[in-house]
Amino acid sequence: MNRCFLTATCLATAVTVLVNVQEPSANTQILQTPLPGKNIPKFADPMPVFGPASGGTAPRVQAGAGYSVTAEEFQQKVLPAIQYAALPVPFNAGTYVWGYKVGAAPALYPGFTVEAQRGTPVNVTYVNNLQQADGSPPILQKYITVDQTIHWADPTGNMGSFAAYAGPVPTSTHLHGGEVSSFYDGGPGQWFTPNGLQGAAYATFAPTEPGSAIYHYPNTQEATTLWFHDHALGATRTNVYSGLAAFYLLRDAFDTGVPGTGLNLPAGAQELEMVIQDRLFDTNGQLLFPDLGLNPATHPFWIPEFFGDTIVVNGKSWPFQTVAPQRYRLRLLNGSNARFYNLSFDNKMVFYQIGTDGGLLDAPVPLTSLLIAPGERADVIVDFAAFPNSNILLTNNAKAPFPNGAPADPQTVGQIMQFRVGNPLPAGMTDTSINPAIAGVTLRGGINQPPAIVRLVNPLAGVPNVTPSIKRQLTLKEVMGMAGPLEVLVNNTKWSGKRANDSSVIPGSQFLYGDGMMQDTYATELPRVGDTEQWEIINLTADAHPIHLHLVQFQLINRQPFQAGKYGKDWSKLFPGGIFIPGYGPPLDYLTPNLDGAIGGNPAVTPYLQGKASPPLANEAGWKDTVVMYPGEVSRILVRWAPTGSPATGAGAPAAGTNQFVFDPTAGPGYVWHCHIIDHEDNEMMRPYRPQL
Ligand SMILES: [Cu+2]
Incomplete structure (x- = not known):
């Protein structure tokens, strides 16, 4: 070699x-x-x-x-x-x-x-x-x-x-x-x-x-x-x-x-888990991972996003799957480094999403396309009954980077896999599984169904049902080098970031999370167990980022466009010396609320908002642990540090300082939240967090 x-x-x-x-x-x-x-x-x-x-x-x-x-x-x-x-x-x-x-x-x-x-x-x-x-x-x-x-x-x-x-x-x-x-x-x-x-x-x-x-x-x-x-x-x-x-x-x-x-979901041979990934290969059939850094004087090998030209599903490139003309439950996972997929079938058939990252939706959501970002899962039912003896292509048309990058090449990453639908079911044999196409069919909240989703958020109005005790406004920011990104930061704070005399460095925020150098890391997100917080993520980058929190499932409140350029300019002026300092942390004191009443050390975003807030899409209106946050938008999520089944209000609803998990989430080395573009996560787009009593 x-x-x-x-x-x-x-x-x-x-x-x-x-x-x-x-x-x-x-x-x-x-x-x-x-x-x-x-x-x-x-x-x-x-x-x-x-x-x-x-x-x-x-x-x-x-x-x-x-x-x-x-x-x-x-x-x-x-x-x-x-x-x-x-x-x-x-x-x-x-x-x-x-x-x-x-x-x-x-x-x-x-x-x-x-x-x-x-x-x-x-x-x-x-x-x-x-x-x-x-x-x-x-x-x-x-x-x-x-x-x-x-x-x-x-x-x-x-x-x-x-x-x-x-x-x-x-x-x-x-x-x-x-x-x-x-x-x-x-x-x-x-x-x-x-x-x-x-x-x-x-x-x-x-x-x-x-x-x-x-x-x-x-x-x-x-x-x-x-x-x-x-x-x-x-x-x-x-x-x-x-x-x-x-x-x-x-x-x-x-x-x-x-x-x-x-629930009589399609099961047995009719339930298929499918992890979709993009890869590059060499002429020896071996994996190729480009490693020539954009800014080799700083990072010789790291590249900001990996995009391969070959689609691999369950460890096989562009496979086919033989199916019978009946309903199948596909448990889709985007396991790619950075590539988003916008999936549809080439026969334009409707399919139904029945579950999100954290569990079932209340009712099936009809879709003709499905966006899935790295780390996200989508539980869907596809009915092949109307298409015996035909081949159906699962396709992708998401740009890379998403949403403003290069179009998916229809000859390569525009195709995911092929379903080969067999002969009609033998006479007398019918598909008795739940039919998501029937009007009014539910998955939760009915007789012999699990309880309806506890709604921390009213997904139709895009507003919380639970008053958050703390609002945080936190930024996503790319640090540019001569030839491209040097690193990507959450709230302009490195993984191990802290600032001298910053009020955010408070007792209990010191972490065991270390690297080989045993360097201490300080958390700035210190939610109370049982409490509900509203996190507003201000995306100052040009790309969408799937943001993931460990430990909890949360609910998307809404997304709203804002003047990212103007905000970014004004935000930069607040740093010492009047210019943006990469990795400095937020420009203002983390714990002092801004004019929106939000902590996080950033100026209020409200004066920069433009246009209406969009509520979650119907297929996002469930428990999520990873949510797409678009460029030029503020994405708002409601996070409660309690199990999903705990009531939203009234008797049994969790209160700040009360733990309803079956373990102590304040113990141990703590958790993290990060971008699930793993090339970003690996280069600083991740922060520790630790629940407090
Ligand atoms: Cu990212």
């Missing part, structure tokens, strides 16, 4: 990348020739499926009282199998990927789906075995470069080095959307390596053996589509790109996964 270090080819590639920011395709460690996505045959191999749909070959892993998950490197034929036949050893055995070995099942990318039952807590042992047999780092480390100049896990204490990282791989496994104690959240500081190096936050619970951790999931929240993925500080984008992601389906008496029971 050729090392590429300041060779003529390398430099030539570098120039190409600089002039074509949207589609960089160089890896600086190994010389790789990109395999254009349009050259990869589509719909050649079936989509890998789990559970009954696999015909018994790939059963979902039952969580039971406990199971184990081991992260490993292995080879998998992500491209059509035929593509590998002509490749030399060792590439003919498949693409090197990292995946999860769940329970006794073999390692897989994505890892096997875990199926857990509401009310049955589980203990999960996570093991990091991302190493070769002789203990040396895995092969993919040369293909997917960790940048040591960003604030990252840094197991070997080389932060700031311009060399590609070559030490043991840090992993931290987060259950996305999980209502979990922060001891077991798998946050960015809870990483550990195969040889027992660990982040500062790892040490806050009793470790088992070096290179592993035991987490406890109470599974008390509503049944929904969760997923677990890697979250190591500054290495999330590389670890997830390598393959570390899998589904965690939480079931209950209504969403059973068994046909003809509970």
